[in-house]
Amino acid sequence: MALTLYGGARSRASMPRWYMEEKGIPYRFQLLDMEAGEHRAEPFTSINPFGKVPALVEEDPALPGGRLQLFESGAILLYLAERYGDECRTPWERGLAQQWVLFANATLATALFVPSSREREFPRLMGSLDQLLEGGRPLIGEVWGVADCAVNAYLAYLPIFFPQLDLSPFPNVQATIAATQARAAYQQAMGQR
Numbered sequence: 001m002a003l004t005l006y007g008g009a010r011s012r013a014s015m016p017r018w019y020m021e022e023k024g025i026p027y028r029f030q031l032l033d034m035e036a037g038e039h040r041a042e043p044f045t046s047i048n049p050f051g052k053v054p055a056l057v058e059e060d061p062a063l064p065g066g067r068l069q070l071f072e073s074g075a076i077l078l079y080l081a082e083r084y085g086d087e088c089r090t091p092w093e094r095g096l097a098q099q100w101v102l103f104a105n106a107t108l109a110t111a112l113f114v115p116s117s118r119e120r121e122f123p124r125l126m127g128s129l130d131q132l133l134e135g136g137r138p139l140i141g142e143v144w145g146v147a148d149c150a151v152n153a154y155l156a157y158l159p160i161f162f163p164q165l166d167l168s169p170f171p172n173v174q175a176t177i178a179a180t181q182a183r184a185a186y187q188q189a190m191g192q193r
């Protein structure tokens, strides 16, 4: 088995990268020069025709055609969780993992990064998340997993992209961001963006 993750500097590739670092999944990181447009040209567009990162390539004789190509960070995360992370073992575990990854990549990402949604949605989502994150427990079960990776990666973007945001009304969100930043695997994934 050989995994190659394609990403750019300061890109969403840090999310699946963090997951692989946490779970000790061996991979190679292929940094694309996005300023030079490497992500919009061959050979990368043969992996993701939409020219966006991250993308994952797995080579393994056991795979159909010996190779799997995946794009969309959420799809990559869920694949890694099921195949290598000992997660998503039952339909209900898979359903919960999908719920949180889709929440992170669709609902939370929109509330953070789409300016017209931010004012209305952000305080509402943060209020609910703050309650759910009380006690610092994983979002599913007892062990850090793909749901925490997806949601907490976005929360940890907050001080990076919006340093002026006042998070003091959300102390559990603040504690989750601090705990995320303290994780060695997160530092490894972010430090080598």
Ligand SMILES: N[C@@H](CCC(=O)N[C@@H](CS)C(=O)NCC(=O)O)C(=O)O
Pocket (backbone or CB within 6 Å): 010, 011, 012, 013, 039, 051, 052, 053, 054, 071, 072, 073, 074, 105
């Ligand atoms: N929904 C996609 C979004 C991918 C995405 O927009 N990636 C950005 C980098 S974070 C990108 O490749 N932008 C380059 C471009 O659109 O040209 C995912 O989660 O993978």
